[in-house]
Amino acid sequence: MSVDISVNGEVTTAYINGEIDHHSAASIRTAIDNAAELNMPSLLILDFTRVSFMDSSGIGLVMGRYRNLSRRGAKIHITGTSPQIYKVMQLSGIEKIATIDECKK
Amino acid sequence: MKIINKFSMTMSSRSANEGFARATVAAFAAQLDPTLEEINDIKTAVSEAVTNCIVHAYREEIGKIYISGEITDTNVIKIKIRDKGCGIEDIETAMQPKYTSVGGERAGLGFTVMQCFMDSIHVRSCVEKGTTVILTKKISHRYISNG
Ligand SMILES: Nc1ncnc2c1ncn2[C@@H]1O[C@H](COP(=O)(O)OP(=O)(O)O)[C@@H](O)[C@H]1O
Ligand SMILES: [Mg+2]
Numbered sequence: 001m002s003v004d005i006s007v008n009g010e011v012t013t014a015y016i017n018g019e020i021d022h023h024s025a026a027s028i029r030t031a032i033d034n035a036a037e038l039n040m041p042s043l044l045i046l047d048f049t050r051v052s053f054m055d056s057s058g059i060g061l062v063m064g065r066y067r068n069l070s071r072r073g074a075k076i077h078i079t080g081t082s083p084q085i086y087k088v089m090q091l092s093g094i095e096k097i098a099t100i101d102e103c104k105k
Numbered sequence: 106m107k108i109i110n111k112f113s114m115t116m117s118s119r120s121a122n123e124g125f126a127r128a129t130v131a132a133f134a135a136q137l138d139p140t141l142e143e144i145n146d147i148k149t150a151v152s153e154a155v156t157n158c159i160v161h162a163y164r165e166e167i168g169k170i171y172i173s174g175e176i177t178d179t180n181v182i183k184i185k186i187r188d189k190g191c192g193i194e195d196i197e198t199a200m201q202p203k204y205t206s207v208g209g210e211r212a213g214l215g216f217t218v219m220q221c222f223m224d225s226i227h228v229r230s231c232v233e234k235g236t237t238v239i240l241t242k243k244i245s246h247r248y249i250s251n252g
Contacts, residue, residue, distance in 0.1 A: 019124060021120075021123045021124065021152055021156065022120055022123060022156045022159065022160060023120035023121055023123045023124065025210070029210070053127075053145075053148065053149075053152075055149050055152040055153055055156065055215075055218065056153060056211075056212045056214040056215050056217075056218050057156070057210075057211075057212075059212040059214055060209075060210035060211055060212040061210065063210065063212060064210040083142065083145075084142075084145040084149065087145075087222075088149060088218065091214060091217055091218060091221055092212060092214055
């Protein structure tokens with residue numbers, strides 16, 4: 001598990017690698033929160049292209065980042081989800097708190 | 106209906122075992138020649154049930170998680186996940202979407218995932234004795250094998 005961060009002006013992108021479950025969520029959370037604190041983005045993009053599995057811990061992860069960022073009006077965008085991840089995301093009504101791209105095939 | 110294969114295993118309630126548990130059950134389910142979507146549904150549901158044992162059942166301790174599975178000649182997989190942890194006082198409330206008894210970043214969607222991704226879920230629980238979750242799913246017949 002790892003997170004790569006790229007910053008482009010007001011946009012911070014977090015490229016998450018590996019599997020997201022309760023075991024890995026804590027370190028992913030720390031990596032994203034550190035980057036958000038440092039760069040103060042107005043848009044945080046969560047890129048799931050290299051995530052091979054996600055359970056509901058991933059929903060908790062997105063909701064937690066939303067709680068932090070929405071306080072100062074920043075937004076979240078989700079991209080690169082596999083059909084498995086997209087299916088989990090859809091159960092949660094995530095589109096109420098973030099924009100999400102259609103999943104890749 | 107005949108059971109054609111079974112397995113059982115016991116593991117410590119360490120979070121590092123979440124990935125191990127879902128991968129093992131997925132490998133067992135592969136005998137039924139499931140689609141990728143079916144395999145992912147099973148993996149996700151098992152991940153939720155096992156995580157609940159680790160996070161909730163054995164909150165302050167490391168205990169044992171008992172996982173067993175069987176497949177039938179009617180292409181059904183049944184997976185049982187059992188703990189001897191704290192138990193659930195009110196199962197109906199616990200299963201409500203977005204209900205979580207702990208703060209932090211739990212989404213309260215574990216049971217919802219299990220319900221939506223499997224054909225059926227049965228939960229038995231006794232406070233201070235533990236919880237058993239039984240998940241079943243019928244795998245679509247892509248071809249008939251006589252193995
Ligand atoms: N094996 C278990 N032992 C004790 N309590 C459990 C167990 N599984 C679930 N629960 C209870 O049911 C609630 C809902 O579980 P779930 O839907 O997976 O959401 P979450 O894990 O995000 O809290 C938990 O918050 C917990 O109170
Ligand atoms: Mg859970």
